[in-house]
Each structure stands twice: as C-alpha cells, then as structure tokens.
Amino acid sequence: MSSTNLNRDSIQDAFLATKTRLMENRRVRFLLSPGLGLVWTLVFLLIPLTIIVAFSFFRSGDGTTIIYELTFENYLRFIDGTVYQRIIVRSFGIGVLTTLIVLPLGYTLGYFIGRSKSKWTPILLGLVVVQFWVPLVIRTYAWITILGREGVVNNFLMWTGLVAEPLQLLYTTHGMLLGLIVSILPFMVLPVYASVSTIDEEIIQAAKTMGASDIRAFVEVTLPLTWPGVVSGILFTFILSAGAFIAPELLGGSSDRLIAPVIATVFMQDFNWPFAAALSLIYVLLIGLVLYLFTRKADLEEALEGASL
Amino acid sequence: MKSEWNWRAIKGMSLLIYLSMLIPLAVIVINSFNPQRIAGFPPESLSLHWYGEFFNNELFIDAVVVSIKVGIASALLCGAIGTVTAMGFVRKQFPIKNALVIVLLTPMLVPPVIIGVAATVFFVEIGWNRSIWWIVVMHTLIALPYAFLIVRSRLFLFNTTLEDAAMTLGADRLTTFREVTFPIISPAILTAMVLAFVISFGEFTATQFWVHRETTTVPIVIYSMARTLITPEVNVLATLVLVVTIVVPLVALVIQQRLSVNRT
C-alpha cells in the first residue's frame, strides 16, 4: 500500500467517524432532550398564565366581548367589595381546617399500613391507592347518596327511631368538610406510609432499649423520620382543599362558595373573563406566597415527588 | 414491641377511615342494581334494569368514548414526553436545572381552575377552535409532572454501566436505548402512562372549561347530573367507571409484574 493511499484512507476514516458522530448526536439529542416537557409546560401553562395577567387589566364589555384597554377596575372591584375577599379568606380557612383534620387521620392510617407487617398489608395499601384511581367526582357524588334526605344515614336514623325528621346533612359545611377530608386523605396517607415503611423497626427498638417510652420513641425517632412524608401530605392537602371545587359545589351549603367555583362562575356564567383573570391572579399569587413560605421550611421538589408513588 | 393499647387505638381509627372511604363507593355499586327510581337504601330488590337504560343512552356512551379517547391519547403523549424529558433531566447537565424541574412540576401546584381559565383564554385568543384536542393537550400537561417524576426516579436507579457495556459490544447510542435502556425502564413508563390515563379520566375541575356538547367527558356528566337531577343511570356510570379505573391499573400492574420478573 502506498503512503498516499494510506493517507487518503485515514482521512476518509476520520471524516466518516466525524460524520457518524454528528448524525448520531442529532438523533440522540432528541432522545435526551429535557426541552420537550419544558416547552409543553411553557406553551400550555406559563404563556396562558401570562396572558391571564394581561387580561386582568382589561374590561368586560357587553355580552361576551372584551374591551382591550388598560384598567384597574377588576382589582378595585376586589379591593372595594368584601364579598370576594371573604371568599378567598374562607377558602384558605377551609384549606387550613382540612389540613388540620387530615394530618392526624392520614398519619394514623399511613402509620398503621406502614407498621402492619402482614399478608394483608398490600391489600390495605391497595385500598388507599384505589382511591386515587377513582375519579374525584364519583367519590364526592357518593356522599350525596349517603347524606341526602333519603340517604343511607337518614334512613338508618329514622329506622332506629332516633330522629323523627330527616336531618339536614347534605348541603352543609359539615357535609362538605366530610367529603373533602375523605377524598383528600390518600394524599396524606401515601407519603406518610412511604416514609414509615422505610423506617427500620430496629431503630425504634434501639430507642426503647435506651429507655424511651412508646410515645417518646415516636416523638424522638418515628416522627422526625417521617417528616418528609408529612410535609408532602400537608402541601397537597392544603392546595387541594383551598382550591376545592367539587365538594363545596356538590355537598356544601349556600355559604360554602369557595374561590374555585366562584372563579368558574364569573368566567363561564357571567362571561366576565377579565374579572375571572384578576381573581385567578390574586388566588395564584396567594398560593405562590404559601408555597414560598413552604420552601423556606422544606424542599418543594421532594414534597411534590412524594405524590408520585 | 408495639404497645397493645396504642396499637388498638390506631387500628380502630384506621378501620373507621377505611369505612368512610369504602362505604360510599359500595353504596353506589349497590344502588346501581336497585330498580327503584328513587333509590331507598338498602334496596328491596336487585336488577340490571338501569344497566339496560344506561347502554341505550347515547349521552353516557358518548361521554365514555370521549373519556377513553382522551385518556389514551394523554397517556401516550405523557409516556413519550415524560420519558424523553426525564432522560434529558437525568443524563444531561445544564444550568438552572433545579429551577427548571420546578417549572416542569408547576402543573401540580397551579390550581386546576386557573389552568382551566388560562388555557381557555389562551386558546380562544390564538384562535384555536374548541375541540377534543384542547382536552388532550391539557390533560397531558396536567399528568406530565407525574409521568416525569415516575420515569425520572426509575432512571436515577438505572445502572448506566449497562449502556456502557452495550456500547463496548458495538451498539450505537440509539441501539443502546432500544435494546437496553428502554426495555429496562419500560415498566416505569407503563406505570406513568397508566397514571396519566387515570388522571385524565378523572379530571373535572379544569376540564369543565374545555368541553363542549360533543366532547363531554364522564366526570362532567356525573357532576352535572349530581348538580341537577340524579337519574339512576348515574349510579351505573359511576359503577362502571369505578370498575374500569380499578381494573385498568390492576391489569397494568399484573403486566408490569410479568415484565419485571426478569428485569429487576
């Protein structure tokens, strides 16, 4: 082989190698692209949210029309009237209240499943996971059949003779809270279960050998170790209950109009898109504030991960 | 040792919670077999009467078809986008990655009502006519964080030496993905897709902004019936959905177990 040939061969080899590498990289870059999900989120959520900001400074005209001129009227309407302020306060109040009730209940069940080491454990866990799968509408609708005038509870109470007249259970704040709590419970149970089940029983026994009582061992060992699960549960419980739509609408009374249904009404029935946009923005900023306070105490990403079990 | 007394209290409380979660669902199922129009409880007799009525009602059947179509489309999109995105986030290094993860997860944080409002305004403003695709792209958005997180956590556990091994054996990157990476993470992708389907199938709050007469989904039908007049067919619909939403993931779980037997 002459040296020229060899030279040409090696140049060709090098060229081919570079070419394949480039081609391959292009295909691979697509596979590894972190951008696809980001673009989806940007286009279908972040840009729409930005447009909402703009809309909140427009004015609603006759019928479904919108007058595209800068105005603060939507925000003034919120600030001047106490109606919408009260709705927001009430929504966040329901959020806090639900969280306070769901936390101990959900923790108890999560702890129970995590600690019950038997052949039933997968079933116990499965019954909670299944709650996630059944549409929220159905789980909430079910309470109508339970709490209604002709519902299971009233029929039972009348049959026993404990009450003469059916009780008003449906369309009350208590009814709404009941539906809300039960439907949100899995969001607390699962993260707590996940962190409880990873605790080595020996660690707790070790605490007890060192003289800790049951309660002491729980407070000193179990609780801190399950804290990440609790934090995740609290985050979801609060966001979901403060923004609840179905439970207040299907089970709550007339005083239980929370912010989510109110925004929907303003948007879909009053066709006042600018005002709905302003309310949405106020609501989302308040949620953002809560999240900001949350991130100062806990890791947001970790908490969100807790929900993807 | 668990202290007996404490443990009994925990057990009792747990039982109550289970009952509160399961009794309402059981009542729906039982009521769906109650031939009475105004269903008393417990029913005096059982029949399939309302099932017959249900399958003759186009409104219900159409909603089921729409929900299944949307669910499958969103599941496929979430599986693809979630996998590609998770691959990118796990395997690539780029600036402000941690902040971008939070961006990806925002659909979990923004209340669905606001997602509903914002997307509607956006689609109307860009002149995109209301169609089933509104629901598909938006359900994909809503379920994407979950799909992403599931695939990502699988990828974190993935031993990249397997890919190195494949390449030393002569597989280029694409072949390596097809032959090694994908088969091994596929159970996680399946989980992500099933979850996306379930989320899509059950989404109500945001979806109510996007439906129209032809694209009404199951939750919308049940909600509007529950708001106005409850016909007994709703119990049938709810029961069928209950069965579907429990059976589909369970079947997926079984398939996944089969897949994972040799792949762990």
Added chain:
Amino acid sequence: MSFLEINSLRKVFGDTVAVDDVSLTVEEGDFITVVGPSGCGKTTTLLNVAGLQAPTSGSIELKGRDLTDLPAYKRDIGVVFQDYALFPHKTVAENIAFGLKMRGESQSKRDEVVEEMLSMIDLEGYEDVYPHQCSGGEQQRVAVARALAFDPDLVLMDEPLSNLDKKLRQSLRTELKRIQRETGVTTIYVTHNQTEALSMGDKIAVMNNGNLEQFADPKLAYEKPASPFVANFLGQSSRIDGTLRTDSAPHVQLENGAILEVDVREGFDDGDAVAVFLRNELVSVTENQPADVNAFTGRVAEVDYQGRDVIYYVTVPDLDVTVQVSGDGRGTVYEAGKKVWLSIAPEDVIYTASEGRTGDQKHAAVQTSVGAQ
C-alpha cells in the same frame, strides 16, 4: 509498531487530574495487570481505552489504528465491568450474543458462538437462564464470555473479581488466566489487589496519582521497584531512609549512623538518597544473635498471630523504626516484650531513590524484563 500504544494519555475532570501523562505499550497476546490504590487513575485509563471517556489529550492506537476519536461501539474492545453489567432483561445466551447481534451476525452463527463460549466458561445449558438467577461467580464468567464472544482485538477487565468472596476469587483467577491462554486475546486487567496483579500479569503496571510508576515484569517490579511507592505498594515492608555508599562494601548509611549492607543496583551512585524497604518475609527473627552481617536487636512490641504466620512488630533502636516481620506461627511464638534479633541478607534489601522514580522508568521499564537482567 506495537499492538496497543497509549501515548501521553491525560484525563482531567474539572480541577482533578485523573490520569497524568500515561504511556503504555502492550504486545499482542499479553496479559497486563494495572494495579494501584483507588483513585490512582487505573479505571479512568481503562475507560479511555474502551472509548467510554474521551481523553483530555494523548492518543490511543490499536493495531496501528488511531482509536482516540472513535466511539466505543466501533473499537472492537471487549470490556468486563466490575459489576458485570449483564443485561438483566436478556438471557445468558442473549447477553453473550449481543456483540455478534450488533455486528449483524446470523442467528445460527450466534447460537454456535454462544455454545462454544458456554462450554469454555463451563456453563453448558445456561442459555435461557437470566442473569439474576445466576450466582455471582457465574455472572462473572458470563460477563467474560460476553466480552470475548465477538472476538475483540483487546479485552479490558475492570476489577472483575472484586465483588466475589475470597475462595471464588482464587478459583476464578486461575480460570481467567486459562481462558486468556486458550483464546490468546490481549488483555488489560485492572485491579487494586496486588496479589492478583502479581500472579496474573505477564506484565504489571503500577499506577499512583494518575501516574504510571512502573511497567515491568511482576518479578522485576517486586524485586527492583522503580519508586518508593511501588516498593511500598507491592508486598509488606518497612521503610527506612538513608544514603547509599558504594566506596567500600556497598551499604546504606542511616541517619542515626547505623549501617545496612546491600547489593549494588544499576543506576545508583555513591551518595544517592535512598529509601530502604525491608520485606516482612525476608527478615528473619531469632532469639539468639545470628552470624549474618545485617543483624539488629529489638524488642517485640506487638504480636499478631494468624495461624500459620505470625506478624511481629519489632522496635529496633538501631534502625529507629518498628519493623514488621513475618514469623512462623507453627514454632515458638514470641510474646510482646521479648528481646529478639532481626537479620536480612544484603541481596534481599530493596531500595529505591527516596523520591519519585528511579531513572525515567516510565519509558525505560517498558524495555526491561527479568530475562534481560
């Protein structure tokens, strides 16, 4: 031109220099062991040769072909990974045949090779078994078969025995050597285990801090270490610093004036600062003063009884060190506090330049071997 040439390989990660100017030449059919402590750059070197990492600078040539810019999948280099990296979703047969499949070989050809390989690694009938159903030792052999099945030019092994228990490690060591002998494939074997490195390698490359300290025949590296590091790393020994004197009877003068007679090593001159290494097993320990030239008295500070052997830590005032000595565990075992005599023959005293490498061993050592002494 040699079979494999690694020229001035350098790999930098951020501020860390993982491999710093390593050059190595391997002849066809050689079994090379690369040994060094963790973090010495041995695995990085291997990954660069495999094409799984790109060198910062330097080049790699195999059979006269420059591999430096070639992706891993075009290099025809088989790799056995530390954790085996068997594909969990593929059967043993599919794992072994993977390289052939990638090369477009027919199913019948693949089946044939798989059968051949399985018989070579003594796992006939394992075709349809999944890796997780195999024991650690079986997985290890499958990994070796997979790396060999496509008839690579070179096989790299990255600590392939480190995840196995001691007994299995020993039997597989012999097994690997046998397979290498049978196939004749050029092999580079990375390990942190000096016994493996010494026993398996036709040549041994000792690395430290990203540098190649010595590349030589194992016996040469053990007996004539090129640097204090090599002397210290291979075998158990005690180090004493001193000055070489060759004017009269060759000896090393220690700082406190004591004298240790030695043989003269090529490349050393009178007055060189040297590090002396007393190999545990080459120092004899006796109760009475021996007649040897290098005899020192000391006191047993600690006794580490290990059955057949016993390790003494003997404080020797003359040498100002505590010397580790291997004794015979079957005879009388001295107790701590006992006064004993240590002695070592001059030809058994190992020494190197007290800093860095002796001469330019990086390149010089390549040409040396025991036969050439």
